[in-house]
Amino acid sequence: MSQTTTYESIDAYINALYAPEDEVLAWIQAETQRAELPAISIRPFEGRLLQFLAQMIGAKTIVEIGTLAGYSGTWMARGLPAEGKLITVDASSKHLDVARQSFERAGLSERVELVQGNAIEVLPKLSERGPFDMVFIDADKDSYLAYLDWAIDNVRTGGLITAHNALRGGRIIAPESDADQLVQTFNQRIAEDPQLNGMLIGVGDGIAAALKR
Numbered sequence: 220m221s222q223t224t225t226y227e228s229i230d231a232y233i234n235a236l237y238a239p240e241d242e243v244l245a246w247i248q249a250e251t252q253r254a255e256l257p258a259i260s261i262r263p264f265e266g267r268l269l270q271f272l273a274q275m276i277g278a279k280t281i282v283e284i285g286t287l288a289g290y291s292g293t294w295m296a297r298g299l300p301a302e303g304k305l306i307t308v309d310a311s312s313k314h315l316d317v318a319r320q321s322f323e324r325a326g327l328s329e330r331v332e333l334v335q336g337n338a339i340e341v342l343p344k345l346s347e348r349g350p351f352d353m354v355f356i357d358a359d360k361d362s363y364l365a366y367l368d369w370a371i372d373n374v375r376t377g378g379l380i381t382a383h384n385a386l387r388g389g390r391i392i393a394p395e396s397d398a399d400q401l402v403q404t405f406n407q408r409i410a411e412d413p414q415l416n417g418m419l420i421g422v423g424d425g426i427a428a429a430l431k432r
């Protein structure tokens with residue numbers, strides 16, 4: 220890249236082309252601030268990328284681990300057919316209260332099911348409703364490996380497993396915390412597990428992606 224072109228300007232260019240925020244997405248971001256939820260949602264083009272990946276595999280069912288305010292969920296659910304279903308899990312009822320409003324505003328309430336609880340406890344109960352077409356992991360990094368195990372067991376053959384923060388703000392190269400180290404192990408597992416056909420999509424904070432063989 221030339222020295223005058225920054226990653227920020229490239230991100231802005233892609234956002235403007237493919238991920239302009241409508242009033243619902245803008246409301247979710249504003250409400251995230253107002254309700255003092257953590258400002259760690261995915262970026263617009265990351266949302267568009269997840270939606271695009273869902274559409275590439277013709278996803279009808281998606282499980283999201285880590286709802287937050289429903290920003291990523293809105294992007295993904297908009298990529299589902301009308302009869303599709305996003306099941307989104309979060310430990311925080313405060314997060315889910317905002318997310319519920321987000322999906323209502325987006326006209327997606329029928330297509331989205333919110334599940335409150337610790338994903339480690341909730342996911343095994345969801346298994347009977349699988350296998351699912353896609354899983355998106357974007358919750359506590361401590362449990363990323365456990366979420367990956369569940370995802371491998373619960374996506375269909377040809378289904379897609381995705382995870383946010385695969386680059387950890389660049390710290391993936393030289394981990395500075397246990398969470399960075401765990402995501403490094405997670406990426407290694409995606410790269411090497413013979414059950415997976417994986418790739419690290421190095422845009423935004425990195426989307427780890429793998430098709431189940």
Ligand code: DHB
Nearest residue numbers: 259260261357358383384
């Ligand atoms: C953190 C978590 C995220 O999912 C994210 O996208 C950014 C930061 C965090 O826990 O710090």
Ligand code: MG
Nearest residue numbers: 259357383384
């Ligand atoms: Mg994240």
